[in-house]
Structures are given as structure tokens and as C-alpha cells.
Amino acid sequence: MTDAHVGSGPTPAPHGSDRVGRPGEIVFQVSDIHKRFGHVVALQGASLALRAGEVTALVGDNGAGKSTLVKVMSGVLQPDAGDLTVAGRPVSLRDPKDARAQGIHTVFQDLALVDALSTAENMFLGTEMHARIGRIRMPWLNRREMRRATRAALNDLGITTLKDVNTPIEALSGGQRQSVAIARAVRDRAYVVMLDEPTAALGVAQAEQVLALMGRLRAAGTAVLVISHNLREVFAVADNIVVLRLGRVVAQFRTSETTEEEVVSAIVGVSRPGAAPQEGRPS
Amino acid sequence: MSSAPAAATVRRRRLPTITLGKGSELLPLLVALLVAVIVFRIASPYFLTARNLTNLLVQVAPLAIIAIASTIVILMGEIDLSLGSIAGFTGALVAILLANEGVPWTIALLVTLLAGLAVAGLQGFFVLVGRVRSFAVTLAGFFVWYGVQVGILGSDGQQPVRRAPLADLTSERIATPLAMVVVGVGGALLILARYWMHARDTHESRLTQRQLLGTTVAWVVALAAALWAISYLDSGGGIPLVFAMALALAGVVWFVLTRTAYGRHLYAVGGDAEASRAMGIAVGRVKWVAFATAGVMAAFAGVVLVSFTGGADASTGSGAFMLQAIGAAVVGGVSLFGGRGSVWGAFGGAVLLAGVQNGLALLSLDFYVVDIALGVVVLAALLADSAIRRRLVTS
Numbered sequence: 153m154t155d156a157h158v159g160s161g162p163t164p165a166p167h168g169s170d171r172v173g174r175p176g177e178i179v180f181q182v183s184d185i186h187k188r189f190g191h192v193v194a195l196q197g198a199s200l201a202l203r204a205g206e207v208t209a210l211v212g213d214n215g216a217g218k219s220t221l222v223k224v225m226s227g228v229l230q231p232d233a234g235d236l237t238v239a240g241r242p243v244s245l246r247d248p249k250d251a252r253a254q255g256i257h258t259v260f261q262d263l264a265l266v267d268a269l270s271t272a273e274n275m276f277l278g279t280e281m282h283a284r285i286g287r288i289r290m291p292w293l294n295r296r297e298m299r300r301a302t303r304a305a306l307n308d309l310g311i312t313t314l315k316d317v318n319t320p321i322e323a324l325s326g327g328q329r330q331s332v333a334i335a336r337a338v339r340d341r342a343y344v345v346m347l348d349e350p351t352a353a354l355g356v357a358q359a360e361q362v363l364a365l366m367g368r369l370r371a372a373g374t375a376v377l378v379i380s381h382n383l384r385e386v387f388a389v390a391d392n393i394v395v396l397r398l399g400r401v402v403a404q405f406r407t408s409e410t411t412e413e414e415v416v417s418a419i420v421g422v423s424r425p426g427a428a429p430q431e432g433r434p435s
Numbered sequence: 436m437s438s439a440p441a442a443a444t445v446r447r448r449r450l451p452t453i454t455l456g457k458g459s460e461l462l463p464l465l466v467a468l469l470v471a472v473i474v475f476r477i478a479s480p481y482f483l484t485a486r487n488l489t490n491l492l493v494q495v496a497p498l499a500i501i502a503i504a505s506t507i508v509i510l511m512g513e514i515d516l517s518l519g520s521i522a523g524f525t526g527a528l529v530a531i532l533l534a535n536e537g538v539p540w541t542i543a544l545l546v547t548l549l550a551g552l553a554v555a556g557l558q559g560f561f562v563l564v565g566r567v568r569s570f571a572v573t574l575a576g577f578f579v580w581y582g583v584q585v586g587i588l589g590s591d592g593q594q595p596v597r598r599a600p601l602a603d604l605t606s607e608r609i610a611t612p613l614a615m616v617v618v619g620v621g622g623a624l625l626i627l628a629r630y631w632m633h634a635r636d637t638h639e640s641r642l643t644q645r646q647l648l649g650t651t652v653a654w655v656v657a658l659a660a661a662l663w664a665i666s667y668l669d670s671g672g673g674i675p676l677v678f679a680m681a682l683a684l685a686g687v688v689w690f691v692l693t694r695t696a697y698g699r700h701l702y703a704v705g706g707d708a709e710a711s712r713a714m715g716i717a718v719g720r721v722k723w724v725a726f727a728t729a730g731v732m733a734a735f736a737g738v739v740l741v742s743f744t745g746g747a748d749a750s751t752g753s754g755a756f757m758l759q760a761i762g763a764a765v766v767g768g769v770s771l772f773g774g775r776g777s778v779w780g781a782f783g784g785a786v787l788l789a790g791v792q793n794g795l796a797l798l799s800l801d802f803y804v805v806d807i808a809l810g811v812v813v814l815a816a817l818l819a820d821s822a823i824r825r826r827l828v829t830s
Contacts, residue, residue, distance in 0.1 A: 249715050264713035266706040268774040269699070277703055278714035280696040292694045296632075 175205035178240075179375045180225070180256060180344045185234035187220055187399075194220040195231070196399040202344055202375040207366055209390035209407075210379045213419055217399040218379045222346050225377075226258035227251035238343075257337035258346040261353075263329055267322035271314060272302040274321055275336050305339045306331070310368055313361070327358025334365055338374065345369055346377040351385060363389045383412050395419055460768040460776070463819045464783045467766070467812070471787060475794030482794055485671025491793045492668075492678040493605050497522070497739045499681045499785035501760035502767070503688055504732035506781040507725050509764055510692070512705040512773025513569040515726065517558060517576030518733040519757025523747075524580040525551050526737035527587040530594035530747035533601060540601050548734045554580060555730020559723040569726075577754060585749050595746035604742035608673035614665045622658040626651060677739055684732070685782045692778060701725060706774030762809065763788050766816040788812065 180202045187195040195217045202208055212218050223229040225236070227245035236243050238254050245251045248258070265274050276298045283290040302317040311331045314324070321329060330350055337345050347366070351359035366389050369376050380386050386393060387407055395403040395418040403418035475482040501518055508515040525547045532543035558576045562569045588594055596602045633647050668674055692698035700721045703711040712718050733752075741747050765771060766787055767780025791812055795805045 248713065252715075260713070262710070264707075264710040266703045266710050266774070268706040269703060273699060273703075277699070277711070278716050280699060282696070292690075293696060293699070295694075 175203075175373060177204050178202070179204050179238065181237045182221070182225055183235045183237075185221065185224055186232045187217075187224060187229065188232055194399055195224070195234075198234075198396065198399060198401050200225075200377075200394055200401060202377055203392075204343070204375050205370055205373045206391040207370050207376040207378060207389055208392045208394060209386040210377060210394050210396060211381070211383070211386060211415065211419060212396035216396040216419075218396055219348060220399075221396065222258065222348055222377070222379060225251075226256060226346060228258075255341055255343035256346070257342040257344065258348070259330070259333045259337050259350065260348045263333040265321045265329060265333055268320060270318045270320055271306075271324070271332050272299045272317040274332060275302045275305065275317075275339065301339075302335075305335045309335050309338065309365055311335060311365070325358060326354045327361045330354065330358070330362050331365060334362070334369075338369060338372075342374060344375045344377070346379075348379045349381070350378060351380065351382065359385065383415060386415075387412065397421060461780055461783060463816065464767055464780060464787065467816065468783065468787050468790070471790050471794065475790070475797070479794065479797040481797055485668050487671070487793070487797070489608075489668055489671040489673070489675055491789060493675045493743065494793060495786050495789040496605070496675070496677040496681040497736045497743065498756070498760055498763060498789055499782050500684060500732055500736040500739065501757065502763035502781040502785040503681075503685055503778055504729035504736070505757075505760045506764045506767075506769050506776060506778055507688065507692075507701070507732075508569070508729050509761070509769050509771060510705045510773060510776060511701050511722055511725050512708065513562065513722065513726070514761070514771070515555070515558070515569065515573045515576075515729055516754075516757060517555075517573040517580055518729060518736075518760065519752045519754055520577045520580040520584065521551055521554055521730055521733040521752070522737035522740060522756070523749075523752025524554070524584040524587070524737070525734035526741040526751045527584045527594065527747040529601065529738050530596045530741050531587055533596050533598045534594055536598075540598060544601065544738065547738060548731050551730040551732070551734025551737070552727050553730075555733065556723065556727040558730075559726030562726070563719045563723055577757070581754075584747075584751070588747060588749060593746055593748035596741050597745075601738060602742055602745070604739060605675065605677050606742075607676035609676055609679055611665060611669040611673050614674050614679075615662060618661055618665060619658070622654075622661065626654045626658065629654070677742070681782075684735075685778050689778045697721070697724070702774055704773075759788055759809065760785070762813040766813055768816075784816075 178201045181200070183199045185195050185198045187193075198217065198221050200208075200210070200221070210218050210221070220229065224231045224234075225245075227248045227250050230246070236245060238256070243250075243254055245254070245256070251258070266277065269277065272295075281294045281298050281301070283292050283294040299317050306314055306317070309331070311328075314328055314331070321332065324332065334345065334347070334350075350362050350366075354362065363385060366376055366378065370391075378386075378390065390407050393405045393407055393410065393415055394401055395405075395415065397419065402421075403415075405415060405418075472483070481487055501522060504518050505515065508518075528550055529543050529547040532538045532546060533540065554576070558569075558572050561567055561572045565572075585592070600607075630647065630651050665674060692701060700711065700716045703714075703716060704718050704721050708718050711721075737752055740751050744751065763784035764776065764781040765784070767776065767782065767784030769776030769781055769784075788809055791808055792805055795808055
């Protein structure tokens with residue numbers, strides 16, 4: 153009989169523990185990142201630190217460099233210059249697989265879900281579990297165990313709206329799809345989860361689900377980075393707000409100590425008091 | 436006033452639950468098969484005779500094999516228009532090899548299958564590395580391999596094949612007692628295994644106890660029908676070996692597509708190549724393997740065709756044959772956009788198209804009527820499929 157077993161599962165994250173750092177400790181830091189596309193300068197010395205158990209919102213106008221920075225942080229793009237450190241150790245992220253191996257997961261706007269496949273199939277896409285007989289890995293999949301693990305991952309995040317993990321993604325609502333993508337990201341001991349405009353295509357109720365999910369990630373000690381244009385949502389969920397303009401971090405705020413007006417001023421480049429120094433931790 | 440919209444709502448909700456169920460996409464095909472059987476039985480008393488049905492099963496085999504090969508390629512979001520002419524070329528190759536008494540049939544078969552692998556693999560290479568659309572590459576391949584086929588056959592334009600066992604491939608029959616034992620025991624074990632897997636952990640299963648009992652009864656009825664069909668076909672000579680081989684091939688491909696990581700990746704690549712790439716799937720490798728595998732199957736279909744016609748000639752594995760195979764896949768619910776469909780659907784589609792051809796041939800209708808009828812069947816299947824999917828999306 154076949155045993156339940158994680159076959160070609162994800163690469164274990166560093167240190168083998170469930171968390172990189174204690175709440176508030178920096179788990180992922182990028183410093184002085186530069187990136188050009190031909191003559192276009194996308195990032196010019198951007199720096200950012202993500203802390204365990206905190207949600208950081210990355211905001212900025214269109215073209216500020218938010219998506220480019222997240223792509224550099226997720227291994228999709230290579231920086232022209234700059235350093236990346238995970239738990240204080242310098243790392244080089246050659247591709248998203250490298251990032252995932254470091255416990256850094258990104259949910260892009262397109263979610264990278266395959267519509268025709270089920271929730272469970274999407275959850276393990278590329279990291280399928282194989283059946284085993286004794287210690288021998290069989291060529292066929294352990295579908296039962298993957299369904300069980302999918303249910304467990306969804307339950308861990310408090311995602312209760314998905315009743316059947318065999319449901320194809322195309323039959324899910326936008327919020328449910330986003331939830332599946334996030335659950336997939338955090339299934340593999342994610343220390344850092346980055347979300348690119350997670351609520352952009354969602355209705356109010358579905359957006360609330362996703363924001364609640366971010367709150368649960370924070371409670372679990374995960375460092376969360378969220379790109380958003382919606383300041384109401386940013387203020388609802390984020391602990392810190394980082395403002396990017398013209399490829400530079402121009403301001404950082406503690407959400408509890410700032411206002412929407414102040415953040416908007418930083419985004420559009422109108423000087424207002426209260427903005428923290430560019431490289432410092434939000435006060 | 437309020438009851439009509441309510442009824443419409445109920446209908447809209449129920450239909451998707453049918454179409455979303457595994458295997459339910461085969462429902463239109465099964466209905467079409469049933470209609471075809473009834474119509475041709477009424478039109479010709481000879482249609483359902485054991486002799487005609489065994490002949491039909493032989494005719495189905497090469498078409499089903501190419502349809503399965505096409506399905507693999509279509510599922511990953513590509514198309515291979517050259518599979519028919521690869522079958523023709525490899526059929527000519529095996530015929531020439533078998534004409535030389537010094538070449539063992541096993542070597543001839545091996546070389547032929549490797550030739551199919553090589554040419555389809557080469558085309559896959561052009562698609563993936565040359566970044567040319569598979570439609571264009573395989574259209575070119577269609578002409579090239581047809582030309583090679585004609586070139587191999589030389590001025591005679593044909594090469595008879597008389598050497599056993601390949602020449603007898605389509606005339607061999609499986610002994611009925613053996614078929615009964617294999618299907619009976621195998622089917623019973625499958626039903627028991629399926630029941631046990633669902634029953635051992637009911638919350639893992641999507642089926643309620645009542646549904647589980649219902650589907651198990653349906654499987655038992657299907658097994659009984661299969662056993663009855665085998666005994667009925669005994670008077671027509673028995674189950675053709677080549678049909679059993681096509682069926683076994685479909686079973687193996689089904690297993691690979693639905694139970695292995697490669698199969699899952701193939702569906703994923705066909706459904707959304709970018710998402711698959713983002714999840715670390717080697718999209719190019721998945722596609723190349725699919726092209727090459729389809730080529731091997733086309734080569735095997737070429738061998739079957741040569742056996743069926745008693746030799747190779749320039750008409751073996753024509754373009755029409757290829758298009759029928761694609762039509763069979765489409766009729767069986769395989770989406771031309773990739774990512775959706777099943778190998779059993781394609782197999783059933785091949786049975787339907789071959790059955791329609793067979794039935795119309797019994798009526799002594801002109802060839803053009805047969806072609807028109809096949810076109811109508813394919814179009815009707817596409818319209819039915821489209822209507823179901825639209826309903827699914829809008830609900």
C-alpha cells in the first residue's frame with residue numbers, strides 16, 4: 153500500500169525552524185538596489201527591510217518602481233547593483249525557485265494559478281507529492297495526501313469559504329483564488345510573503361477576506377510585504393508604510409503614527425513633516 | 436411570475452455541477468454514440484452484427500491511436516498536423532524494412548518507432564528552440580514526411596507486406612475466454628479498489644455513501660455489459676488484437692496524464708504556460724516529450740495501417756486521416772485551446788467517427804456524403820461543447 157509522503161516537496165528553508173526571527177526582527181533586507189532597463193532607470197538605491205510578524209505596505213505612484221523592486225526581491229529580476237540579505241546572510245536570488253528555497257514567496261497579480269486544475273492540483277503544482285511503497289518512490293502521485301495537505305493549509309489560514317479542494321480554480325471567486333494563491337505561497341514555511349496588488353480585482357467582501365488573511369499571516373510571524381494603491385486598505389492592514397518615488401524610498405511611516413494625507417504627500421512629492429529618514433526604521 | 440426565473444436559476448445552478456464532475460464532459464459523446472447506434476441499426480440490419488462490429492473495431496484502432504497522440508499535443512496547447520503523414524512515412528519505412536528478409540521484424544518495428552520519435556522530436560525542437568508555431572512547423576512536416584513516404588516507396592508507389600506477425604496485426608483475434616477472464620477479473624479488481632479507496636475515508640471523497648453505491652452499481656453494470664459484448668463478438672471472430680492494443684495504449688496514456696506529475700504538468704502547461712513556468716515547471720521539456728511521444732504513437736499507427744491495408748502506398752496516413760483524428764479528439768471534448776479533455780474522450784470520438792463512416796458505408800452512400808456527415812458530427816460536437824462551457828462560465 154502506498155504511504156502518505158511528501159515526495160519532491162519544496163526545498164527546506166534556512167535553519168530548519170519555522171521562523172527566521174522573533175517578531176520585529178529583520179528577516180529580509182534589500183539595500184541600495186539599482187535597476188535599469190535600457191535608458192529607463194527603474195530603481196536607484198532603493199532599500200527596504202521586512203520584519204517578522206509585521207505587514208509592510210509598499211506604496212507609490214505608477215512608475216515609482218514598486219513592481220520592479222518586488223521582482224528583484226522575488227528573484228524574477230536581477231539587480232544591477234545592491235545587496236539582499238535573509239536573516240543577516242547575503243543571498244543571491246537567481247530565480248523565483250531560489251527565493252522560494254529561502255522562504256521568500258510572492259503572489260503576483262496574475263496569481264499563477266491554472267484555471268482548469270483543481271485547488272489541490274494548483275497548490276502542489278511543480279512540487280507534487282509522489283506515492284511511496286516503503287522507501288521506494290513510485291512514479292504516480294499521492295493525490296489523497298495532497299488533498300489532505302491542501303485542506304490543512306487552507307484551514308491553517310482560516311480559509312473556510314472553500315469547501316471542496318477538488319473544485320477547479322475557474323469555479324472560484326476572485327477572493328477565493330487570491331486565498332488559494334496565498335495559501336500556496338505560505339504552505340512551504342514562508343518567512344516572507346510578498347503580495348502584488350492582492351485586492352485590485354476584488355469586490356469589497358472579497359478584499360476583506362484577503363486583508364484578514366494578511367492579518368493571520370502576521371499573527372503567525374510571517375513578514376508580509378503588500379503593494380497597494382488603496383490607502384484605506386493599507387491603513388487597515390499594514391504596520392509600516394514605505395513610500396517609493398522615482399525608484400527611491402522617500403519616506404517610511406509607522407501606520408499608527410501617520411495619516412493618509414501625510415502618505416499621499418510623500419507619494420506625490422510634496423514635503424510634509426512626519427516622514428521618517430529614508431533609511432531608518434519607521435519610528 | 437416568480438416561478439419562471441426561479442426555475443431558470445435552478446437550471447443554471449444544476450448544469451455546471453454536471454459538467455464539472457470528472458468524466459461528465461463525456462456525456463455528449465455518449466449520447467451521440469447512442470444516437471448513432473440507434474440510427475444505423477434502424478437503417479441497416481447488418482450494423483450491429485458481430486462480424487461488422489469486429490471489423491469496425493479494427494477500423495477504429497489506427498484512428499484511435501492517432502487521436503490519442505493528437506490529444507497529448509492538443510492538451511498542452513499545441514497542434515501537430517504532421518502525425519498523419521508521419522504514420523504514412525513510418526508505414527512505408529516498416530514495409531520496406533520487412534521486404535528485406537534479413538531484417539528481423541522486431542528490428543523493423545523498433546527502427547520504425549524510433550523514426551517516429553526522431554521526426555516528431557525534431558519538429559518539437561523547431562517549435563521550442565526555433566520559436567516557430569507548432570501549426571506552421573507541423574504543416575511543413577506534413578508535406579515533408581509525405582514527400583519522404585513517396586520517395587521511399589519509389590516508382591512502384593507501393594510496398595506489400597506479408598511477413599508475420601506485423602502483417603497479421605489486424606487479423607489477429609484475442610481468444611474469447613482469455614478476454615473474458617482478463618476483463619472480468621481486472622474489472623472486478625478495479626471496482627473493488629475504487630470502492631475501497633472512496634470508502635476508507637469518506638471525507639476525502641467527494642462522493643456520499645449513496646453516490647458511491649450508485650457509481651459502483653454503474654461500474655458493475657458497465658463491466659457486465661463489457662463481458663456480454665465480448666461474448667457477443669465471439670461469433671464475429673472475437674476481439675481484434677489491434678483494438679485491444681489501442682485500448683491498452685489509451686489506458687496507459689490516461690494513467691500518465693492523470694496520475695503522474697508529468698501528466699499534471701502537461702495539463703497545466705496547456706491551461707496556462709506562464710503560470711506553469713512561474714511554478715517552476717520546465718515548459719519546454721514537457722512540450723518536447725509530448726511531441727516526441729505523439730510521434731512514436733503515430734509510427735505505431737503507421738504499422739497498424741500497413742497491416743490493415745496489406746502494405747504501404749502513397750495514400751497511407753493521408754491528411755484526411757490526420758484531420759479525422761483531430762476531429763475525434765474534439766468530438767471527445769478535448770479543447771483546441773489546451774488544458775482540457777481526456778484521452779477516453781478522444782478514444783470515444785474515434786469510435787464515433789469510425790462508426791459513422793462504417794454505418795454510412797453500409798448504406799452504400801457516396802463518399803462525399805460520408806465526408807459531409809463527419810463534418811456535421813464534428814461541428815455538432817463543437818457547438819454542444821461550446822454551449823456547455825458558456826453555461827458554465829455564465830453561471
